[in-house]
Amino acid sequence: MKSKGFTLIELLVVIAIIAILAAILFPVFAKVREKARQTSCLSNEKQIGLAIIQYEQDFDSTYPSECDTNWHNGWGLTVQPYIKSIDAFHCPDDSKTQTVAGLDWADNGVAISYAGNGKIIWNGANTCVGVICMGQSWLKNASQTEAHVTQPSASIMVAEMHDDDVIKAGGGGTSIYFGPSTDINCVSWWDGNAYGEEPSGIGSPTAAYPKGANGAVSASHNGLANFLMADGHAKAISPPLTDPNPNTDPADDMWNAER
Numbered sequence: 582m583k584s585k586g587f588t589l590i591e592l593l594v595v596i597a598i599i600a601i602l603a604a605i606l607f608p609v610f611a612k613v614r615e616k617a618r619q620t621s622c623l624s625n626e627k628q629i630g631l632a633i634i635q636y637e638q639d640f641d642s643t644y645p646s647e648c649d650t651n652w653h654n655g656w657g658l659t660v661q662p663y664i665k666s667i668d669a670f671h672c673p674d675d676s677k678t679q680t681v682a683g684l685d686w687a688d689n690g691v692a693i694s695y696a697g698n699g700k701i702i703w704n705g706a707n708t709c710v711g712v713i714c715m716g717q718s719w720l721k722n723a724s725q726t727e728a729h730v731t732q733p734s735a736s737i738m739v740a741e742m743h744d745d746d747v748i749k750a751g752g753g754g755t756s757i758y759f760g761p762s763t764d765i766n767c768v769s770w771w772d773g774n775a776y777g778e779e780p781s782g783i784g785s786p787t788a789a790y791p792k793g794a795n796g797a798v799s800a801s802h803n804g805l806a807n808f809l810m811a812d813g814h815a816k817a818i819s820p821p822l823t824d825p826n827p828n829t830d831p832a833d834d835m836w837n838a839e840r
Contacts, residue, residue, distance in 0.1 A: 615674075619802040622672040622694075622741070623815050629670070629695065629739060630813040632663035633713075642727040644738075646716035647699045648760015655757030656713050657693045670694060670757075674801040677744035677754065693757045695809075696742035696797070700767040700779065700836040710839045712738040712811050715764060729839055730811045736838040737823060739809035740765055743799040746790045747776055765797045767836055779836055782825030795820040811838060 636645055636659065645656040657670050672694035697713030701720070708721040712730060716723050730736050742765060744754040752775070755762050761771065767779035776791040784794035791797040798820040800806045805817040823835040832840055 615803055618673040619805070619807065619817060622674065622802070623807045623817065625669045625672065626695065626739060626807050626809040626815040627813075628664055628666070629660065630809045630815060632660040633738065634813050635663045636660050637727060644712055644714075644725045644727070645697075646724060646760075647697050647713050647764040649716050650718065652760050653758060655693070655760045655763050656697050657695070657757040657763060672741060672743060672799075672801075672807075675741075675743035675745055675799070677748055692744055692754050693763050694741060694743050694755070694799075695739050696755065696763045696765045696775075697739055698737045698836055698838070699764040700838075702767075702837070710837045711766070712736060712838050713764070715760065715766075725838070731839060733812035734810055734814065735835055736811045737808050737835045738811045740820075741799045741801070741806045741808075742776070742797055743801065745801075746797075746799045750776060750790050752776060765836075767796075779827075780820035780823050781827050782821045783827060784821060798823075808835075 633645060637643060645659040648655050661667070661670075670693045675694040698711040699709055699714045700711035702708055702710055706721045707719060709715070709723065709725065712725055714720065714723050714725050722729065742755055742763070747755055747762075752762070757763050762775045764775055764777065765779070766775075766777040768777055771777045776797040778791045778796035780796040780798050781794060784796065785792070786794045788794075795806070798806045800820050802817060804819060806820050807815055807817050808823065809815045825833060827834065831837065834840055
């Protein structure tokens, strides 16, 4: 009698074929999973955008401040009642988002995966030309109004800034309890409290966060980051493209809402 079965060579061929298919398909599955995370994060920003617009309508067309005069009560805490959710402030790609030690949401807030555009420039005074500015007396335009935003569909209001990146760079995370830590102010001298460098098309692609081309923005979605614009729409952009030519063409700086 002859017994039927697979030879060793046949088994090895089948295993090799399975291994090849797995090597081809696993990266595809990873990209699909990352796309799902990006879409979820984009949805969060859209919800945040709707909340900020509702807040603005309730407060005479004035955007929320990055923080109050005591540096507390970040913009996320201000607009959260319009969302009625905590999860909307957490990007799925930000694994380090955490609650503040000894505090909870009802008290002063939780960590947040997003930062407001509070760009500061020097034009005879420290002037905020972003959309969500710090409520400080030393800062001109501490409260930004809708009238100051000349190109709402092309002016950044909120961008991704993950705890993962801030912690790796030596910071304590992006808790909204301390206002400046969720502010991208586009200046390097603020790094004692937060990481605020602006993305730049002329920045080094190899420099460590936040000194590279992406600045303080977290580009975790296959090199892209989600940005919420002042008109409420959100989209994924390569961070350096938000200010591709800072030295030659200030008109395409999406961080300057008054350009």
